[in-house]
Each structure stands twice: as C-alpha cells, then as structure tokens.
Amino acid sequence: MxxxxxxxxxxxxxxxxxxxxxxxxxxxxxxxxxxxxxxxxxxxxxxxxxxxxxxxxxxxxxxxxxxxxxxxxxxxxxxxxxxxxxxxxxxxxxxxxxxxxxxxxxxxxxxxxxxxxxxxxxxxxxxxxxxxxxxxxxxxxxxxxxxxxxxxxxxxxxxxxxxxxxxxxxxxxxxxxxxxxxxxxxxxxxxxxxxxxxxxxxxxxxxxxxxxxxxxxxxxxxxxxxxxxxxxxxxxxxxxxxxxxxxxxxxxxxxxxxxxxxxxxxxxxxxxxxxxxxxxxxxxxxxxIETLSLRMDRHVANAEKIAAWLEKHPAVEEVTYAGLPSSPYHERAKTVCPRGAGALFTFALKGGYDACVKFIDNVEIFSHVANLGDTRSLCIHSASTTHRQLSEAQQVAAGAAPNVVRVSIGIEDADDLIADLDQALAKVAPKMAAE
Missing domain, CATH: 3.40.640.10 (Type I PLP-dependent aspartate aminotransferase-like (Major domain))
Structure with a gap:
C-alpha cells in the first residue's frame, strides 16, 4: 500500500x-x-x-x-x-x-x-x-x-x-x-x-x-x-x-x-x-476486523428495526435506543454517530424485575450471555448479573434498573429476532400481545 x-x-x-x-x-x-x-x-x-x-x-x-x-x-x-x-x-x-x-x-x-x-x-x-x-x-x-x-x-x-x-x-x-x-x-x-x-x-x-x-x-x-x-x-x-x-x-x-x-x-x-x-x-x-464495517451496517439496521418494534409493544415501558426519534439522544446521535447509533440498548418491562427474569428464561434465538458485540443477538438482565454489585440507585443511574433488559442486536434475520422477542414477551405478559 x-x-x-x-x-x-x-x-x-x-x-x-x-x-x-x-x-x-x-x-x-x-x-x-x-x-x-x-x-x-x-x-x-x-x-x-x-x-x-x-x-x-x-x-x-x-x-x-x-x-x-x-x-x-x-x-x-x-x-x-x-x-x-x-x-x-x-x-x-x-x-x-x-x-x-x-x-x-x-x-x-x-x-x-x-x-x-x-x-x-x-x-x-x-x-x-x-x-x-x-x-x-x-x-x-x-x-x-x-x-x-x-x-x-x-x-x-x-x-x-x-x-x-x-x-x-x-x-x-x-x-x-x-x-x-x-x-x-x-x-x-x-x-x-x-x-x-x-x-x-x-x-x-x-x-x-x-x-x-x-x-x-x-x-x-x-x-x-x-x-x-x-x-x-x-x-x-x-x-x-x-x-x-x-x-x-x-x-x-x-x-x-x-x-x-x-x-x-x-x-x-x-x-x-x-x-x-x-x-x-x-x-x-x-x-x-476484516468484516467490521459490513457487520456494523447490519447490526445497526437490525437494531433500528427491532427497537422500533419493541417501542410499540404493550408490555414494554421504554426503549433507550438513540436511533429512535423518541430518544432524547436522537439528534446528538446524528452528529456523533452518523452511520448509526450502534446496536446496544435497553428496554424496560412494565412487569418489573420478575418480568425481566421470565423474559430472559424464554428467549430462544437470543442468548443469555454476559457479553455484547457478537454476531449473535444477546440479552441480559443487568440488575441481577453485570450490575448486581451496585446499589439500586447506582443501577438506575447506570441505566440498569431492576425492570430493564439489555440487548445486543446481532446480524441474524431481523424478522426472526422479532419473532423470538414476541414469543418471549407473550409468555411474560400473555394479555399484552403485540398488535
């Protein structure tokens, strides 16, 4: 070169x-x-x-x-x-x-x-x-x-x-x-x-x-x-x-x-x-690293689609993804990360801590793993794992409140990932099926 x-x-x-x-x-x-x-x-x-x-x-x-x-x-x-x-x-x-x-x-x-x-x-x-x-x-x-x-x-x-x-x-x-x-x-x-x-x-x-x-x-x-x-x-x-x-x-x-x-x-x-x-x-x-840009484009595209779907789900209280227009960080993300806001975010469940644990236990394609940035989609309940050592006040300040699940969106087919989230959420809140 x-x-x-x-x-x-x-x-x-x-x-x-x-x-x-x-x-x-x-x-x-x-x-x-x-x-x-x-x-x-x-x-x-x-x-x-x-x-x-x-x-x-x-x-x-x-x-x-x-x-x-x-x-x-x-x-x-x-x-x-x-x-x-x-x-x-x-x-x-x-x-x-x-x-x-x-x-x-x-x-x-x-x-x-x-x-x-x-x-x-x-x-x-x-x-x-x-x-x-x-x-x-x-x-x-x-x-x-x-x-x-x-x-x-x-x-x-x-x-x-x-x-x-x-x-x-x-x-x-x-x-x-x-x-x-x-x-x-x-x-x-x-x-x-x-x-x-x-x-x-x-x-x-x-x-x-x-x-x-x-x-x-x-x-x-x-x-x-x-x-x-x-x-x-x-x-x-x-x-x-x-x-x-x-x-x-x-x-x-x-x-x-x-x-x-x-x-x-x-x-x-x-x-x-x-x-x-x-x-x-x-x-x-x-x-x-040889495929970093290719993977990140797919990570971002999947994250944008899945976050938008989650935001409309009746069992979900909030989604933190900065790629969503509803996020307070959306405009900043356009400047700081013009190619996309990444593929890591959280969503809060209306059912609280117990609902999060039940959701984690029912995913099939998503893996319950203490990692992120994998080609595979991953999820974790931070309050009971990675942030367990923190006080509840610290958990909330860090964005890992007891009612929050963290997801790292992978490069699989986005519709398959949505279907997996849908079936797990249906088991958490069967009366709140996605429209």
Missing part, C-alpha cells in the same frame, strides 16, 4: 498493519506463537532493551501478530500508536497507569458499564487512586468535579448498557480547558461509527472482545494513543515527562514525542503489569 494515498475504511480494515510474511509469503498474518526472539548480536539486543531500536524481545512486551493488530486499530482510530492487552478492563488500567499517582483521581461518567463502575469505585482504591462520577450530559458538573488531583476524564461514546450518546466535543472542551487527557471508551461504537480522536479524545480504549472481534471467541483490550497531548506542559504526568529510573533517566515525552504514551505502555506497562494479549487472540481479532 502506497503511503501517499488516503485509503477508505473498508480497505484499511483489511490491510492496515499487515504485509505478506517475509519468510513464507503467507498473505494472512501468521500466529507467531513464540515467547522469545533471537537477537542478531549483542549490540542488537542492547539497542532493543535501551529502546533505541524497535523490534521484538519477549512476547510479554511485543509480538509480531499483536503488532499488526495494534497498527490496524490505531490506523482505524486515527491514532499514532496502540497497545493491545488481555481485556477491556486491562486496557482501562493500562490507560490510567502512566497518568496516576497515589492520591490522584479520575472524573468519570455515571453512565459506564457496571464492571467499570466497580473497577473505578472500588478496585483502583488499592492503588491509592479514586474516581468521581458525574453526569456527562452536564459539562458544568464535569468542570466542577475537576480538582488539582484530577489526572483524566473518562467516558463512553455509546454507553453500556443504555446506548446513550456522549457529547464528546463538549466533554473534550472541558478536559482541554483543564489541561487533562480525555479517555474515551469506543467499544460499542467502534471506529466505523465514531472516531473519538477527531472530536478531541487523547486516548481511546476498546474491549476488543466485542465488535472488533465480533465472534465471541477471545478476550482482549486496546489503548489507542492520539499523539496530540503535551505530557510535559503541566508537570502533572511525571511518568511521561520526567526521568525514568528504569531507563537511565530517559524522558519518554522528550525522547518519543507523540509516541510517548505508546512506548511507555509497552516498555513500562506491559513489562511490569504483564496484561499481555496472546497472539492467537490477536489473530482472531484481526480476522474479525
């Missing part, structure tokens, strides 16, 4: 980062199932360990298959580099790790996946970090929550579970005014529906487990570096701006410029935290 041409998304999702294997000519990226790599000589080894030369040392740090995936995701997101790791949760810690110190906090949206709420409200306390949760629909509240110890702002473009759309430009404006990096979880939108860096994000995180892989086979995560943040300006990010003892006083930002965060994520983050993505997982994700 020539460097001078601007390739389209569909081309990049197949080719970015990949080249025929130099040893065999294999066109598909091989699975380099190797822990270590032979150095040319002692000088070559020393240069690699001193970060004076880019190459492969040990697969906890770098692996050729994973490297292709990193380049592909970074290219699709419009970033300068990326670090892949073992899961989406690992990616969140990897994103925060170079930024935080004991006593520091992150300002986070109240509309986050329940596991992220727990990670930020409970687990990161063990590092001496904390999180402040605020409504990201209120930029003034974000601004008010930021203090001298804040080191990042964190939100989801299309929030899990409700599918709400974040006004990323407004949030980025607040973060930029405070001199803070904006970290955006783009898992549910994917770079096909939205590219956060173009709207002011500093870092983008993914659970590659979801739409990027798309087939429910492997877990993985990724942090994409925009390369646009000045880590030296405020003095708040010494891991990136000050001498690093492990590398003889080298300063990452001074040495690597726009790639400072990426190099730190590999040389320090993966080296010491060990949240490594295995090469087979990278291979499966590369295969998935």
């Amino acid at each position: 020539t460097e001078t041409r601007q390739y389209g998304f569909d081309t990049l999702q197949v080719h970015a980062g990949a080249r025929p294997d130099p040893a065999t000519g294999a066109r598909q990226t091989p699975i380099y199932q190797s822990t270590g790599y032979v150095f040319r000589d002692a000088d070559h080894a020393a240069a690699l360990f001193n970060l004076q030369e880019v190459g492969f040392i040990y697969s906890r740090l770098t692996n050729p298959t994973v490297a292709v995936l990193q380049e592909r995701i970074a290219t699709l997101e419009g970033g300068v580099g990326a670090v892949c790791c073992s899961s989406g949760h690992a990616a969140q810690i990897m994103a925060l790790f170079p930024l935080m110190q004991p006593g520091c906090n992150v300002v986070a949206s109240t509309r986050l996946y329940g596991g992220t709420v727990t990670q930020f409200s409970q687990t990161i306390k063990r590092f001496g970090w904390s999180a402040k949760f605020v409504d990201f629909d209120d930029p003034a509240a974000i601004e008010a929550a930021i203090d001298d110890d804040t080191r990042a702002v964190f939100g989801e473009v299309v929030a899990n579970p409700g599918g709400w759309i974040m006004d990323i430009d407004a949030v980025a404006k607040v973060a930029d005014a405070a001199g803070l990096p904006l970290i955006v979880d783009n898992t549910t939108a994917t770079p096909y529906l939205h590219r956060p860096i173009e709207h002011g994000a500093t870092l983008v995180v993914h659970s590659t487990t979801k739409y990027l892989t798309g087939n429910g086979t492997v877990t993985g995560g990724c942090v994409v570096d925009s390369g646009k943040f000045d880590w030296t300006k405020s003095g708040k990010f010494p891991s990136l701006s000050e001498p690093e003892p492990a590398y003889h006083g080298m300063r990452f930002h001074e040495t690597f410029g726009g790639l400072a965060f990426t190099f730190h994520g590999i040389a320090i983050g993966l080296r010491d935290l060990g949240m490594t993505m295995n090469p087979q997982a990278a291979h499966y994700t590369l295969l998935g």
Whole structure:
C-alpha cells in the first residue's frame, strides 16, 4: 500500500498493519506463537532493551501478530500508536497507569458499564487512586468535579448498557480547558461509527472482545494513543515527562514525542503489569476486523428495526435506543454517530424485575450471555448479573434498573429476532400481545 494515498475504511480494515510474511509469503498474518526472539548480536539486543531500536524481545512486551493488530486499530482510530492487552478492563488500567499517582483521581461518567463502575469505585482504591462520577450530559458538573488531583476524564461514546450518546466535543472542551487527557471508551461504537480522536479524545480504549472481534471467541483490550497531548506542559504526568529510573533517566515525552504514551505502555506497562494479549487472540481479532464495517451496517439496521418494534409493544415501558426519534439522544446521535447509533440498548418491562427474569428464561434465538458485540443477538438482565454489585440507585443511574433488559442486536434475520422477542414477551405478559 502506497503511503501517499488516503485509503477508505473498508480497505484499511483489511490491510492496515499487515504485509505478506517475509519468510513464507503467507498473505494472512501468521500466529507467531513464540515467547522469545533471537537477537542478531549483542549490540542488537542492547539497542532493543535501551529502546533505541524497535523490534521484538519477549512476547510479554511485543509480538509480531499483536503488532499488526495494534497498527490496524490505531490506523482505524486515527491514532499514532496502540497497545493491545488481555481485556477491556486491562486496557482501562493500562490507560490510567502512566497518568496516576497515589492520591490522584479520575472524573468519570455515571453512565459506564457496571464492571467499570466497580473497577473505578472500588478496585483502583488499592492503588491509592479514586474516581468521581458525574453526569456527562452536564459539562458544568464535569468542570466542577475537576480538582488539582484530577489526572483524566473518562467516558463512553455509546454507553453500556443504555446506548446513550456522549457529547464528546463538549466533554473534550472541558478536559482541554483543564489541561487533562480525555479517555474515551469506543467499544460499542467502534471506529466505523465514531472516531473519538477527531472530536478531541487523547486516548481511546476498546474491549476488543466485542465488535472488533465480533465472534465471541477471545478476550482482549486496546489503548489507542492520539499523539496530540503535551505530557510535559503541566508537570502533572511525571511518568511521561520526567526521568525514568528504569531507563537511565530517559524522558519518554522528550525522547518519543507523540509516541510517548505508546512506548511507555509497552516498555513500562506491559513489562511490569504483564496484561499481555496472546497472539492467537490477536489473530482472531484481526480476522474479525476484516468484516467490521459490513457487520456494523447490519447490526445497526437490525437494531433500528427491532427497537422500533419493541417501542410499540404493550408490555414494554421504554426503549433507550438513540436511533429512535423518541430518544432524547436522537439528534446528538446524528452528529456523533452518523452511520448509526450502534446496536446496544435497553428496554424496560412494565412487569418489573420478575418480568425481566421470565423474559430472559424464554428467549430462544437470543442468548443469555454476559457479553455484547457478537454476531449473535444477546440479552441480559443487568440488575441481577453485570450490575448486581451496585446499589439500586447506582443501577438506575447506570441505566440498569431492576425492570430493564439489555440487548445486543446481532446480524441474524431481523424478522426472526422479532419473532423470538414476541414469543418471549407473550409468555411474560400473555394479555399484552403485540398488535
């Protein structure tokens, strides 16, 4: 591929980062199932360990298959580099790790996946970090929550579970005014529906487990570096701006410029935290990304049809899908996600908690699974599963109230999916059959 041409998304999702294997000519990226790599000589080894030369040392740090995936995701997101790791949760810690110190906090949206709420409200306390949760629909509240110890702002473009759309430009404006990096979880939108860096994000995180892989086979995560943040300006990010003892006083930002965060994520983050993505997982994700745009178009088309049907069902109290004209996020979605509002949303049942549980137990095509972004349609009652650890008030704030079911719409025939929903709802509320 020539460097001078601007390739389209569909081309990049197949080719970015990949080249025929130099040893065999294999066109598909091989699975380099190797822990270590032979150095040319002692000088070559020393240069690699001193970060004076880019190459492969040990697969906890770098692996050729994973490297292709990193380049592909970074290219699709419009970033300068990326670090892949073992899961989406690992990616969140990897994103925060170079930024935080004991006593520091992150300002986070109240509309986050329940596991992220727990990670930020409970687990990161063990590092001496904390999180402040605020409504990201209120930029003034974000601004008010930021203090001298804040080191990042964190939100989801299309929030899990409700599918709400974040006004990323407004949030980025607040973060930029405070001199803070904006970290955006783009898992549910994917770079096909939205590219956060173009709207002011500093870092983008993914659970590659979801739409990027798309087939429910492997877990993985990724942090994409925009390369646009000045880590030296405020003095708040010494891991990136000050001498690093492990590398003889080298300063990452001074040495690597726009790639400072990426190099730190590999040389320090993966080296010491060990949240490594295995090469087979990278291979499966590369295969998935090749059809990302095709799948997302189908996901969106199905979601729009099914959400409209659910909204009219007498047993359904509310549908949160931003692709519906009735959604308060509908107009925002047209700007933030012009190709569609994704395929993740919730609906509330008039029968409450018990009705949700009965519905879950009666679906046939939909799978009751704690995952999303699969080619298969999935559903879950968040209040009794993924958000069970939260208080009811937190569940409601996160969009996972006791009367709510989350659905991830797959790429099956939409009429078959509607028929499945219809028969399950009929068993929940037999007197409320769909018209």
